[in-house]
Amino acid sequence: MRFLVLGPLRLMDDEKQIALGGDRRRATLGLLLLNANREVATSKLLEGLWGADEAPVTARKILQNAVRALRVTFAGHEPADARPPALLTCAHGYQLQVDPEQVDMFRFHRRAQAGRAALAAGRPAAAAASLREALALWRGQPLADLVEAGRSWPELTALQNARLDAMEDYYEAELANGRHHAVLGPLEAMTEAEPLRERAVHQLMLALYRSGRQADALAAYQRLRTRLAEQLGLEPGRELRQLQHAVLVHDPALAAPAGPGAGPVAGAAGAGRKEPERGRPVPPPVQLVRPSPDPDPDGGRSSVSALLIRVDFGPTGGYADVGEALERTAATVREQVERFDGVIAGSTGSVMLALFRSSTARDVDAGRAAERAVSAALSLRGRIPCDVPGGARLHWRMAVSTREAPAAAGDASHGRPPVAGAQLVACESLLQIADDAQIVVCDRTRELTDATVRYAREVGFRPRWTAQGRVLAPFARPEPSDRDPELGVLASLLERVRRRSRPHLVLVQSAPGVGKSSLLAEFERRVENAVTVRLESGAPMTTRRVAQLTAHLPVVLLADDLHLADNAVLQMVEDLLDSPDPIPLLVVAAARPELFRRRPGWGAGQSHASRMTLEPAPLDPLADAAQRHDLLSLCQEAG
Structure with missing residues (x-):
């Protein structure tokens, strides 16, 4: 027979639950279990069942009946090979005698004490294992069903505090093991629920700092300091100060310990984090430089734009899922950064730093580097995964800061430009004031890129500049194209989607070699103030992900060679277009006529769909401009 207190009250016979009866009987057993093997006064039981001075005249009789019923229950399930529980009548009340191994509360205390002893002895790995086993016994709030019925006993508060103490001990052991990434999410959740526990905030700050999030670590300290001052009129303790x-001075003593802690990690609930692949190269540390008080008079300086990217995850029970999402996100970031001639200078957990260097410090060259950094951020906006396989929501923020640096001090062997410590601090400060899905830039970056990037000024308590999308300066006209009429039609349909918030399909069809892929690529390059996403078999779109992307800007989904897609992909596109919610989505799909031989009615059922038939472009588009209207069957609405 087993008694389960760490969650809803349960009495178990092997794996079978034993019925306990009504509320008074369950409350009597719960209070006796919290004081197991100790005498509980009748007056305390009456107060626990009815409250102070509220017990009815028949309260003692009701209590006696509850005790008698519990004895009958125990006798009916008496074990053959263990000491049965005994409910004794004492001089002043009752005592429940039970083997401590039969009550999960006692097993929790024993394992938690073993974990603390191992931690004090300098064995954090053994401590984490014992504490993990102790915390795994919990199924929720202690005696949750009785608490829901209005019971509030001091013993319940003490037991809940014991759990919080064990959680802090577990996080302490994991931090000593170098596993700060594994406990970061649980620590953030704990400090949100228990904002005045200084030890937990101390651990959270350390985990954040070791994850490359210095600004967040300082913000956690400031939140606690504000709460203590407002609620209690106190300052944080000496250790926290x-x-x-x-953290402010980057004390080397805060670095994570090396050794076995670099292995796979398990959370308090026993979920494991996927171990990173051993063969994956790790970027060297960021090269920091001190600003020179006497710049080279010959102009031997350059400009460096730093792009800092941070991703966070909502509540999730699977650290392996988070690890997999981080791997995919890091690969996407590296691909887009290198696409815009940048380099990955460092990566720590969910924080990545990319650098874009100019050849000189002149504004024209510095502007090109800053534009590449902001363009990489805008490109990443539609490509960073939105979902974690375990069901968590991924949140991202980016910041771009531009400053001068010595032109020849970079790491020539890796093409990695130097970055000043002040520039990293500036990026961290920008990330701190950014909201979810925002790209925040410094004033210098905005000044250098104002002609090619559209910005919005966020005012209020935290004023900032946020990048909205690419724009064309009045003097920077797009290159003439043979497909300008078709591109103009696609641009007008995007504007229609933007205004009406309705999905629209444009099916571009032609024979092979006419230029469907080139049309899609050119349209993607010209899209302004919208998120462009390529439909790929490895990263299928869903209505949920589209809704997340369209929360900020319209989405252009580009699908090339759709005639090669299987039926599942074709059905997925139709599902996106049939979204029950209004979403600004433009799907531009290129396909050969084979698509309609295989699926004759595909796309015909959409209320907002167009077909664009491409003909070979003339060799001299200027000479044949008068006949351009014959090149295109322009967007005949289906329905």
């Missing part, structure tokens, strides 16, 4: 100073 010392940690804040150590």
Whole structure:
């Protein structure tokens, strides 16, 4: 027979639950279990069942009946090979005698004490294992069903505090093992629920700092300091103040310990984090430089634009899923950064730093580097995965800061430009004021790229500049194209989608070699103030992901060679177009006539769909401009 207190009250016979009866009987057993093997006064039981001075005249009789019923229950399930529980009548009340191994509360205390002893002895790995086993016994709030019925006993508060203490001990052991990434999410959740526990905030700050999130670590300290001052009129303790100073000065003592802690990690609930692939190259540390008080008079300086990217995850029970999502996100970031001639300078957990360097410090060259950095951020906006396989929501923020740096001090062997410590601090400060899915830039970056990037000024308590999308300066006209009429039609349909918030399909069809792929690529290059996403078999779109992307800007989904797609992909596109919610989505799909021989009615059922038939472009588009209207069957509405 087993008694389960760490969650809803349960009495178990092997794996079978034993019925306990009504509320008074369950409450009597719960209060006796919280004081197991100790005498509980009748007056305390009456107060626990009815409250102070509210017990009815028949309260003692009701209590006696509950005790008698519990004895009958125990006798009916008496084990043959173990000491049965005994409910004794004492001089002043009752005592429940039970083997401690039969009550999960006692097993929790024993394993938690073993974990603390191992931690004090300098064995954090053994401590984490014992504490993990202790915390795994919990199924929710202690005696949750009785609490829901209005019971509030001091023993319940003490037991809940014991759980919080064990959680902090577990996080302490994992931090000593170097597993700060594994406990970061649970620590953030704990400090949100228990904002005044200084030890937990101390651990959260340390985990954030070791994850490359210095600004967030300092923000956690400031939140606690504000709450303590407003609610209690107190200042944080000495240890917490010392940690804040150590974070500010980048004290080397805060570094994560090396050794076995670099292995796979398990959370308090026993979920494991996927171990990173051993063969994957790790970027060297960021090269920091000190600004020179006497710049080279010959102009031997350059400009560096730093792009800092941070991704966070909502509640999730699978750290392996988070690890997989981080791997996919890091690969996407590297691909887009290199596409815009940048380099990955460092990566720590969910924070990645990319650098874009100019050849000189002149505004024209510095502007090109800054534009590449902002363009990489805008490109990443539609490509960073939105969902974690375990069901968590991924949140991202980006910041771009531009400053001068010595032109020849970079790491020539890796093409990695130097970055000043002040520039990293500036990026971290920008990330701190950014909201979810925002790209925040410094004033210097905005000044250099104002002609080619559209910005919005966020005002209020935290004023900032946010990048909205690419624009064309009045003097920077697009290159003439043989497909300008078709591109104009696609641009007008995108504007229609933007205004009406309705999905629209444009099916571009032609024979092979006419230029469907080139048309899609050119349209993608010209799209302004919208998120462009390529439909790929490895990253299928869903209505949920589209809704997340369209929360900020319209989405252009480009699908090339759709005639090669299988039926599942074709059905997925139709599902996106049939979204029950209004979403600004433009699907531009290129396909050969084979698509309609295989699926004759595909796309015909859409209320907002167009077909664009491409003919071979003339060799001299200027000479044949008068006949351009014959090149295209322009967008005949289906329905």
